[in-house]
Amino acid sequence: MAALRAVVTAGSGRTLLNAAKCSHTRKAHMSFASLPKGKKVALTTLGVLTTGGVGLALALQQSVKASDLELHPPNYPWTHNGLVSSLDHASIRRGYQVYKQVCSACHSMEYLAFRNLVGVSHTEPEAKVLAEEIEVVDGPDDTGEMFTRPGKLSDYFPKPYNNPEAARAANNGALPPDLSYIVNARHGGEDYVFSLLTGYCEPPAGVDVREGLYYNPYFPGQAIGMAPPIYNEVLEYDDGTPATMSQVAKDVCTFLRWAAEPEHDQRKRMGLKLLMGSAILIPLVYYMKRHRWSVLKSRKIAYRPPK
Template sequence: MRALKTAILSAALALGLAGAAQASEAIHLPKQSWPHAGMFGTIDKAAAQRGFQIYKEVCSACHSMRLVPIRTLGGIGFKDDELKALAAGYEVQGGPNDAGEMFMRPAIPADRFPSPFANEQAARAANNGALPPDLSLIAKARVGGEDYLYAFLTGFEEPPAGVNLMAGMNYNKYFPGHQVGMPNILQPDGVTFADGTKATVEQQARDVSTFLTFVAEPHHDARKQMGVKVILFLLVLAGLMYASKRKLWSTLH
């Protein structure tokens, strides 16, 4: 019995070390150009709206955004009546009522996006044991941010010769270890954009990455605008202080 336990422990350790070695493999992400990058960059609202459509029609079947209030979408151009109509399409738990019972009610813009599963166990049961990550802060949680998200979503392909995937796993060249439980969910023309944008896989990946960048930091544009104002104020203040110094010292010499 002791020998059996030792063998099992050794095998588990070997698998763990192999997995760690794969996970530590350097992954080089292609650098993308984003309108919101740089000091003066702002979120492309049209792209973010398309990205939300992809989340709603494709990603939300498995992935939650439990930290994001529905009214956050006002930051990418959704009007109040649109937010109310959108929220009404979801149901959230309300209560308790006068009888002390909880009940389901239509959501309002102040509510957060409901999760597709009741709990973690239900999520794993529906996904062959894998737990789909919450997407609220995924753009901040992953090294590389939106570059990683874009690379991951466009990185699914057939495994190279000699690579054997575990059961239920899919090959992704940008995922650490290259084996991931999530299938390739983006397909050409998998959605139809209202603005007529061609729904290539690359376009969908770019749009949903933009949207997830926005929800992870909904005050992105306001923060940058405030930063620019502060820098301009400090420059003006520095100029005034320098002029005052010269004026003061000119009267003493």
């Protein structure tokens, strides 16, 4: 009986092992096509509602942006935008005259000194004369008192107001920005400044502008506290150039571009020298590389096992 029980047990175990080997696990294949019709409709509706909700949210988010109400300035063909084009230094000189006679009444350029004009738009004697036209509070002297003196080349352009509070009080609460880096600080650069200066117009029907503000489509919010600063024949150029509105705006924008980037011409000059030097140096380096490495790159290494 013991022997029979052992044989039966061994046989049943072998049968179970064979059954385990032969049985395959049924894999669950789930696809959209195999779903019932009700679930298909539910998933499709959920996808459509989700996509529509996301699209509506994006549309609402874009619609409430104040920046979309701004009129973007066009791209003007500035003569200094070329790869090897320099600034128009005659225009820089006229632009300084525009700033001095028109813009300096409200706007400062505290990062620009009279010495920066030397060799760019004025000669050194001319820059000294311009500097001496202002009076600078200096001191103290030997007696401990402050005194006024004529300006020097090292002095910076004078500020129209002593502090920001005085500037706000004189401009109905608006603070005129400093113009030293205004071209780099505004999106669009000189295109934006030119469009802003020449873009004053009457507000369209249905748009009310508060008293003391002026409509300008290029300014954020379209209402600007600065009155139209330039117009035809707003000044007389020293070189006799007709002072039309577009000419005045072009000259002051060129001057502001130079003020924000005084290394403009030198940067392009150095870049041109670098390109010319690279055109000569790179082929020589490539030839030397091929010459030096040709022996190593063309050699053949063979392994000879010991006998």
